[in-house]
Amino acid sequence: xxxxxxxxxxxxxxxxxxxxxxxxxxxxxxxxxxxxxxxxxxxxxxxxxxxxxxxxxxxxxxxxxxxxxxxxxxxxxxxxxxxxxxxxxxxxxxxxxxxxxxxxxxxxxxxxxxxxxxxxxxxxxxxxxxxxxxxxxxxxxxxxxxxxxxxxxxxxxxxxxxxxxxxxxxxxxxxxxxxxxxxxxxxxxxxxxxxxxxxxxxxxxxxxxxxxxxxxxxxxxxxxxxxxxxxxxxxxxxxxxxxxxxxxxxxxxxxxxxxxxxxxxxxxxxxxxxxxxxxxxxxxxxxxxxxxxxxxxxxxxxxxxxxxxxxxxxxxxxxxxxxxxxxxxxxxxxxxxxxxxxxxxxxxxxxxxxxxxxxxxxxxxxxxxxxxxxxxxxxxxxxxxxxxxxxxxxxxxxxxxxxxxxxxxxxxxxxxxxxxxxxxxxxxxxxxxxxxxxxxxxxxxxxxxxxxxxxxxxxxxxxxxxxxxxxxxxxxxxxxxxxxxxxxxxxxxxxxxxxxxxxxxxxxxxxxxxxxxxxxxxxxxxxxxxxxxxxxxxxxxxxxxxxxxxxxxxxxxxxxxxxxxxxxxxxxxxxxxxxxxxxxxxxxxxxxxxxxxxxxxxxxxxxxx
Numbered sequence: 062x063x064x065x066x067x068x069x070x071x072x073x074x075x076x077x078x079x080x081x082x083x084x085x086x087x088x089x090x091x092x093x094x095x096x097x098x099x100x101x102x103x104x105x106x107x108x109x110x111x112x113x114x115x116x117x118x119x120x121x122x123x124x125x126x127x128x129x130x131x132x133x134x135x136x137x138x139x140x141x142x143x144x145x146x147x148x149x150x151x152x153x154x155x156x157x158x159x160x161x162x163x164x165x166x167x168x169x170x171x172x173x174x175x176x177x178x179x180x181x182x183x184x185x186x187x188x189x190x191x192x193x194x195x196x197x198x199x200x201x202x203x204x205x206x207x208x209x210x211x212x213x214x215x216x217x218x219x220x221x222x223x224x225x226x227x228x229x230x231x232x233x234x235x236x237x238x239x240x241x242x243x244x245x246x247x248x249x250x251x252x253x254x255x256x257x258x259x260x261x262x263x264x265x266x267x268x269x270x271x272x273x274x275x276x277x278x279x280x281x282x283x284x285x286x287x288x289x290x291x292x293x294x295x296x297x298x299x300x301x302x303x304x305x306x307x308x309x310x311x312x313x314x315x316x317x318x319x320x321x322x323x324x325x326x327x328x329x330x331x332x333x334x335x336x337x338x339x340x341x342x343x344x345x346x347x348x349x350x351x352x353x354x355x356x357x358x359x360x361x362x363x364x365x366x367x368x369x370x371x372x373x374x375x376x377x378x379x380x381x382x383x384x385x386x387x388x389x390x391x392x393x394x395x396x397x398x399x400x401x402x403x404x405x406x407x408x409x410x411x412x413x414x415x416x417x418x419x420x421x422x423x424x425x426x427x428x429x430x431x432x433x434x435x436x437x438x439x440x441x442x443x444x445x446x447x448x449x450x451x452x453x454x455x456x457x458x459x460x461x462x463x464x465x466x467x468x469x470x471x472x473x474x475x476x477x478x479x480x481x482x483x484x485x486x487x488x489x490x491x492x493x494x495x496x497x498x499x500x501x502x503x504x505x506x507x508x509x510x511x512x513x514x515x516x517x518x519x520x521x522x523x524x525x526x527x528x529x530x531x532x533x534x535x536x537x538x539x540x541x542x543x544x545x546x547x548x549x550x551x552x553x554x555x556x557x558x559x560x561x562x563x564x565x566x567x568x569x570x571x572x573x574x575x576x577x578x579x580x581x582x583x584x585x586x587x588x589x590x591x592x593x594x595x596x597x598x599x600x601x602x603x604x605x606x607x608x609x610x611x612x613x614x615x616x617x618x619x620x621x622x623x624x625x626x627x628x629x630x631x632x633x634x635x636x637x638x639x640x641x642x643x644x645x646x647x648x649x650x651x652x653x654x655x656x657x658x659x660x661x662x663x664x665x666x667x668x669x670x
Contacts (some may be wrong), residue, residue, distance in 0.1 A: 074345065082273050090263060096259065100255055121159065125231060128201055128223070152201065152410065193233065194230060314453075332421070333379065334419075337360040341365070342361075346423065379419055388404070389404075401425065403423045404424040405423050538555060563599050569646075573604075573664060576648070576662060582659065586636060588610055588614065589613055595607075603663060604663070604664040614656050615652050617651060645664075646665075648662055
C-alpha cells in the first residue's frame with residue numbers, strides 16, 4: 062500500500078514537473094511568435110511609409126520637369142496665341158502639388174500620408190535643396206501672374222531661372238531619394254537580424270523542450286506501454302484460465318439444471334447399486350407401482366414392472382455403463398395388471414469409492430399418452446373428413462365442368478347448328494334464273510355467314526384462350542374484355558394497375574380467368590349493364606381482380622341461398638366460390654339494387670418458377 066502511494070506520488074510529481082516545463086516552453090514559443098509578429102507588423106508599417114515617401118520624392122523630380130515644360134508651353138502659347146488658358150491651369154495645378162509635396166516630405170502631411178522627417182542627413186539635404194526649390198517656385202509664380210494678363214509679356218528671365226535651377230534640383234533630389242532608399246535598406250537589415258535572433262531563440266526553446274520535456278516523456282510513455290503490454294499478456298492468460306473455469310462451471314451448472322428440472326418435474330425417484338439392487342425408493346413411487354416397502358430387497362426391474370420382457374429391457378439399460386444422463390419413455394405393468402407410462406431419467410452417480418450407482422427419476426405420463434392417442438385419433442378423423450370434403454369439392458367441380466360442357470354444346474347446337482342449317486337450306490333454294498331473289502338470298506347468306514362467324518368466335522372464345530397459357534392472366538383478361546366489347550357492343554374496359562406482368566400457377570390463372578369471365582357474363586346477361594370495368598393489380602404479393610358494373614344489382618343477402626347453377630346453364634356464384642376456394646383465394650360480392658355490383662377476387666400466390 063505504501064509502495065503504491067509512493068508510486069502514485071512519483072507519477073503525480075513527474076506529471077506536474079513535465080507539465081510545468083511543457084507550459085513554460087509553449088509560453089516562450091508563443092511570446093516569441095507574438096513578439097516577431099509585432100516587429101513584422103511595425104516593419105511593414107514603416108516600410109509602407111518609406112515606400113510612400115520614396116514614391117512622392119521620385120514624383121518631385123517628374124513634377125519639376127513638368128513645371129519647366131509647361132512654362133515653356135505657356136511661352137509658346139503667348140507667341141502663337143493658342144491654348145493659353147489650359148496651360149495656365151495645368152501649370153498652376155502642377156506648382157501647387159509640387160510645393161505641397163516638397164513641404165510634406167520635410168514637415169509631414171496627413172492628407173497624402175507623409176510622416177514628419179526626423180533623419181538629420183535627409184533634412185540637411187533638403188536644406189541644401191530648398192533655395193533652388195524656392196527660386197523655381199518664385200519664377201513659376203511670376204510666370205503665372207504675368208500669364209493671367211491678357212497682354213502677352215515675355216518671360217525670358219523667369220524661364221532662364223527655371224532652366225538654370227532644374228538641373229541642380231534634379232541632382233539634389235536624386236541624392237534625397239537615394240538617402241531614403243538607404244534608410245529603408247538599413248531598417249530591413251535590422252529587422253532581418255532581429256528575426257534571426259528570434260528564430261535562434263525559438264530553436265533553442267524547441268531544443269530545450271525536446272531534451273527536458275519530450276525525451277523524458279517519451280521514455281516514461283515507452284516504459285508505461287511496456288508495463289501495459291506485460292499486464293495485457295497477464296490479463297489474457299488470466300482471462301483464458303477464467304474462461305476455462307467458467308466453461309467448466311457452465312457445464313456443471315447445465316448438468317445441475319437438468320437434474321433439478323427432472324427432480325422438480327418428477328416426485329418419483331429411486332437409487333440403485335451397480336447390480337440393480339435398490340438403495341432407496343420414494344414412498345410415492347412405491348404407491349404408484351402398488352408395491353410394499355418390505356419388498357425393497359428385490360431388483361429395481363422387478364419392482365417397476367411385472368412383465369418379463371420389460372424387466373429384461375430395464376436390466377439392460379440400468380446395468381449398462383454410461384457417463385451421460387439417459388431419458389426413456391417406458392411402458393410398465395403393475396401387480397394388478399394396470400399399465401402405466403413413465404418418463405424415466407437414468408443418472409449415473411460416482412461415489413468416493415469409485416463404484417458407480419444409478420439415480421432414477423420418473424414422471425407419470427400416462428394421461429399425456431392417453432391424450433396423445435386421442436389427438437392422433439382426432440387428427441386421423443380430421444384428415445379423413447378433409448379428404449371427404451376434397452372429394453366432394455372434386456365431384457362438384459366435375460359437375461360444374463359437365464354443366465359448362467352442356468352450356469357450350471347448347472350454344473353450338475342452338476346457335477351455330479341452326480345457322481348452318483339455315484345456310485344449307487338457303488344455298489339449296491337459290492335459283493339462278495330468278496336474279497332478283499338470288500341477290501336477296503346472297504345478301505341474306507352474307508349476313509348469316511357473318512352471324513355464323515361471330516357465333517363461332519364466341520364459342521371458341523368461351524374455351525380456354527391461348528393468351529392465358531402463353532402470356533398469363535394479365536394479357537388474357539385484357540383480350541377477354543376487348544373481344545367481349547366487340548361481340549356484345551357493351552362498354553367493357555380493362556385497367557392494369559400492376560407494374561409488370563407476373564405469372565402464377567397455371568391452375569390458379571385458369572380459375573381466376575373463369576371466375577372473372579363468369580362475373581362479366583353475369584353482368585352482361587342478367588345485370589343488363591352498359592358499363593363494365595375489369596381492373597387488376599398486384600401489390601406486396603397480393604393479386605386483386607375487381608369487376609365493377611352499373612347494372613340493376615341485387616340484394617346480396619340472398620347469396621347464401623343461390624343454387625349451384627344459374628337457369629341459363631352458367632357455372633353460377635356457387636362454382637365461382639368453389640373455384641376460388643380451390644386455389645385458397647377469397648371472393649367478395651357486393652351489390653346494391655339499382656346501383657350496380659362489385660366482384661372482388663383476392664389471391665395470395667406463390668410465384669411460378
